[in-house]
Amino acid sequence: xxxxxxxxxxxxxxxxxxxxxxxxxxxxxxxxxxxxxxxxxxxxxxxxxxxxxxxxxxxxxxxxxxxxxxxxxxxxxxxxxxxxxxxxxxxxxxxxxxxxxxxxxxxxxxxxxxxxxxxxxxxxxxxxxxxxxxxxxxxxxxxxxxxxxxxxxxxxxxxxxxxxxxxxxxxxxxxxxxxxxxxxxxxxxxxxxxxxxxxxxxxxxxxxxxxxxxxxxxxxxxxxxxxxxxxxxxxxxxxxxxxxxxxxxxxxxxxxxxxxxxxxxxxxxxxxxxxxxxxxxxxxxxxxxxxxxxxxxxxxxxxxxxxxxxxxxxxxxxxxxxxxxxxxxxxxxxxxxxxxxxxxxxxxxxxxxxxxxxxxxxxxxxxxxxxxxxxxxxxxxxxxxxxxxxxxxxxxxxxxxxxxxxxxxxxxxxxxxxxxxxxxxxxxxxxxxxxxxxxxxxxxxxxxxxxxxxxxxxxxxxxxxxxxxxxxxxxxxxxxxxxxxxxxxxxxxxxxxxxxxxxxxxxxxx
Amino acid sequence: xxxxxxxxxxxxxxxxxxxxxxxxxxxxxxxxxxxxxxxxxxxxxxxxxxxxxxxxxxxxxxxxxxxxxxxxxxxxxxxxxxxxxxxxxxxxxxxxxxxxxxxxxxxxxxxxxxxxxxxxxxxxxxxxxxxxxxxxxxxxxx
Numbered sequence: 001x002x003x004x005x006x007x008x009x010x011x012x013x014x015x016x017x018x019x020x021x022x023x024x025x026x027x028x029x030x031x032x033x034x035x036x037x038x039x040x041x042x043x044x045x046x047x048x049x050x051x052x053x054x055x056x057x058x059x060x061x062x063x064x065x066x067x068x069x070x071x072x073x074x075x076x077x078x079x080x081x082x083x084x085x086x087x088x089x090x091x092x093x094x095x096x097x098x099x100x101x102x103x104x105x106x107x108x109x110x111x112x113x114x115x116x117x118x119x120x121x122x123x124x125x126x127x128x129x130x131x132x133x134x135x136x137x138x139x140x141x142x143x144x145x146x147x148x149x150x151x152x153x154x155x156x157x158x159x160x161x162x163x164x165x166x167x168x169x170x171x172x173x174x175x176x177x178x179x180x181x182x183x184x185x186x187x188x189x190x191x192x193x194x195x196x197x198x199x200x201x202x203x204x205x206x207x208x209x210x211x212x213x214x215x216x217x218x219x220x221x222x223x224x225x226x227x228x229x230x231x232x233x234x235x236x237x238x239x240x241x242x243x244x245x246x247x248x249x250x251x252x253x254x255x256x257x258x259x260x261x262x263x264x265x266x267x268x269x270x271x272x273x274x275x276x277x278x279x280x281x282x283x284x285x286x287x288x289x290x291x292x293x294x295x296x297x298x299x300x301x302x303x304x305x306x307x308x309x310x311x312x313x314x315x316x317x318x319x320x321x322x323x324x325x326x327x328x329x330x331x332x333x334x335x336x337x338x339x340x341x342x343x344x345x346x347x348x349x350x351x352x353x354x355x356x357x358x359x360x361x362x363x364x365x366x367x368x369x370x371x372x373x374x375x376x377x378x379x380x381x382x383x384x385x386x387x388x389x390x391x392x393x394x395x396x397x398x399x400x401x402x403x404x405x406x407x408x409x410x411x412x413x414x415x416x417x418x419x420x421x422x423x424x425x426x427x428x429x430x431x432x433x434x435x436x437x438x439x440x441x442x443x444x445x446x447x448x449x450x451x452x453x454x455x456x457x458x459x460x461x462x463x464x465x466x467x468x469x470x471x472x473x474x475x476x477x478x479x480x481x482x483x484x485x486x487x488x489x490x491x492x493x494x495x496x497x498x499x500x501x502x503x504x505x506x507x508x509x510x
Numbered sequence: 511x512x513x514x515x516x517x518x519x520x521x522x523x524x525x526x527x528x529x530x531x532x533x534x535x536x537x538x539x540x541x542x543x544x545x546x547x548x549x550x551x552x553x554x555x556x557x558x559x560x561x562x563x564x565x566x567x568x569x570x571x572x573x574x575x576x577x578x579x580x581x582x583x584x585x586x587x588x589x590x591x592x593x594x595x596x597x598x599x600x601x602x603x604x605x606x607x608x609x610x611x612x613x614x615x616x617x618x619x620x621x622x623x624x625x626x627x628x629x630x631x632x633x634x635x636x637x638x639x640x641x642x643x644x645x646x647x648x649x650x651x652x
Contacts, residue, residue, distance in 0.1 A: 087558040158552075163552045320552075325558060328559060328561075328562060331561055331565075332560075332561040335561045335565065336561075344561075346562075346565055348520075348521060348522065349520070351520075351549045351566060352551075353562065
C-alpha cells in the first residue's frame with residue numbers, strides 16, 4: 001500500500017471567505033460601511049454625544065472621523081507587512097517589545113469587554129420595543145435579563161461558528177442604511193427646529209464665556225470614536241485582499257463618504273426633531289425621535305418597526321465582531337505563549353477557540369450585571385452604565401489604536417525619510433492619529449477627575465499589569481524574551497512582497 | 511479510469527464511520543481515496559485570523575495521519591488534503607479537481623431543525639454539489 005501524503009497548506013492569509021478579490025465595488029463598499037454597525041452605533045452613541053456638545057453633535061461626529069482616518073494608515077501598512085496574525089498584539093510587540101505588545105492587546109480585549117453591556121442593554125431594550133412591550137424596556141431588571149440572554153446567545157453563536165453568508169450580510173446592511181436614510185429624510189421634513197449648517201462648525205463648541213470648550217470636544221470625540229470603530233480594520237483588510245485593480249481604494253473612499261454622511265445627517269435629523277433638551281434626558285435618542293417622526297400607526301408604525309429591527313440586527317452583528325476579535329486575540333496570545341496555552345485550544349467539533357470565547361462571554365455577563373447593579377436609580381441618563389460603557393470604550397480604543405499608531409511610526413522609522421509618500425502616508429498620518437487619540441484619552445480622564453469613568457478606564461487597564469506579570473511563568477517566560485524586530489530586518493512597506501520575519505525569530509538568550 | 515473518491519474527515523465518530531465506508535467503497539471500485547480536512551475561521555473582515563488558521567492546519571494534518579492509519583489495512587491508495595475553506599466548498603473543490611465519482615460524508619444525525627439552524631455540512635453539500643453525495647449515518651448502538 002502506498003500513502004501519498006500531500007498536505008495542501010492553507011494559502012497565505014486573507015484570501016478566503018468574503019474573498020475581496022472576487023468582490024465587486026458594491027460589495028466592497030457595503031463591507032466598509034457594515035464594519036461599524038451604523039444602526040446600533042447611532043442608537044447607542046448619539047445620546048451621549050448630544051449631552052456633551054448639544055447642537056454641535058454633527059461637528060463632533062465628523063471631527064471624530066479624523067483620528068480614525070489617520071490611524072487607518074497604521075493599520076494598512078502594518079497589515080501589509082504582517083497580515084492577519086494577532087494584529088495590534090504582534091505589531092506592537094514587533095516595535096516595542098513583548099511588554100508593550102501584551103498591554104496593547106490587553107487594551108483591545110478590554111475595549112471589547114467594556115462595550116458588551118451597552119450592546120446587551122440596547123439589544124434588550126429594542127427587543128422589548130419590537131415585541132410591543134416598551135414598558136419592559138424601562139425596567140432595568142427586565143433589560144438585564146434580556147441582555148444577559150443576548151450575550152450568552154451571541155457567545156454560543158461564535159462558539160459553534162455560525163456566520164451569515166456574505167449576501168445575507170449585505171442585504172441586512174443595505175436595509176439598515178436605507179431605513180436610517182428614510183428616517184433622516186422624514187425627520188428633517190418634520191423638523192421642529194430648523195437645521196442649521198452652523199451645527200457642523202466645531203468652533204461653536206464653546207463655554208458660556210465664548211471660548212472654545214476643549215474638554216467637551218475631547219469628551220465628544222472620545223464618545224464618537226466608538227461609532228467609527230472597525231472601519232479602519234475593514235479598510236486595511238480589504239486593501240490587503242485585493243488583487244490589483246482600483247476597486248478597494250474606490251470602495252474605501254465611497255464607503256467612508258456614505259458612513260460619515262449617514263452619521264452626520266442622522267444626527268442633524270435627530271436634533272432637529274427632538275431638540276437637545278429632550279435628547280439629553282435619554283440615553284437612546286434614536287428611538288425617542290423615531291417615535292416622534294414615524295408615529296404609531298399606518299406606514300409610520302411599519303417604518304418604526306423597521307428601524308428597531310435595523311438596530312437589533314446591527315447590534316447582533318456588532319456583538320459578533322466584538323466577541324470574535326477578543327477571542328482571536330487571546331488565541332494569538334496563547335499561541336505565542338503570552339498567556340496560558342489553554343486559550344489557544346480549539347474545540348474538536350466546532351474548531352473554534354471555545355475556552356477563549358466562553359471565558360470572554362462569561363466575563364462580559366459578569367461585568368454587565370455588575371454595572372447594572374451598581375447603577376442604582378440612575379440607569380438611563382448621563383451616568384447610566386450604557387453611556388459609561390461608551391466613554392470607557394473610547395478610552396480603550398484610544399489606548400490600543402494609539403499604541404498601534406506609535407508602533408507603526410517606530411516600525412517603519414528607517415523608511416520614513418526616504419520618500420515623501422512614506423513620510424506623509426505612513427509616518428505623519430499614523431503619528432497624528434496616535435497623538436489625537438492620546439490627547440482625547442488624557443483630556444477625557446482629566447475632565448472626569450476621579451469619577452466612575454476614571455476608575456473603570458484606568459482600573460481595567462492597570463489590571464493588566466499584574467496579570468501580565470503572572471503570565472511571565474507561562475512556558476518559562478519564552479514570550480517575554482522576544483526582542484523587537486531589528487531595524488535591518490524590518491521590511492519596506494512599499495515593496496510588493498514585503499513581509500516581517502516570523503514573530504519570535506529574535507529572542508534574548510536564557 | 512474514474513477519479514478518486516473524496517471523503518470529509520474531522521476526527522469525530524461519524525467521520526470515522528464515513529471513512530470506513532468510503533475505504534470499502536474505494537476498494538471495491540478500485541480507485542484511490544482522498545481524505546479532506548477543511549475548516550476556516552469566520553471572516554467578517556476582521557483580520558487577525560492567521561494564528562487560528564495555522565492551528566487548524568496543524569490539527570488537520572494530525573487528524574488526517576490518524577485517518578490514514580485507521581484504514582491502512584484496507585490497502586486503498588490514500589492521499590490527504592488540508593483545505594482552508596468551509597467544508598462544503600472544500601469538498602466540492604477537491605471533487606472537481608479529481609473528477610470524483612462520489613463525495614462521502616458522515617452525519618451527526620442531528621434533528622432536522624438543529625441541522626438547519628447550525629447548518630450541517632451534509633445539508634449544504636446536498637444543495638451545492640454537482641457530484642453524487644453519499645451521507646453515512648452513525649450506526650445505532652442498540
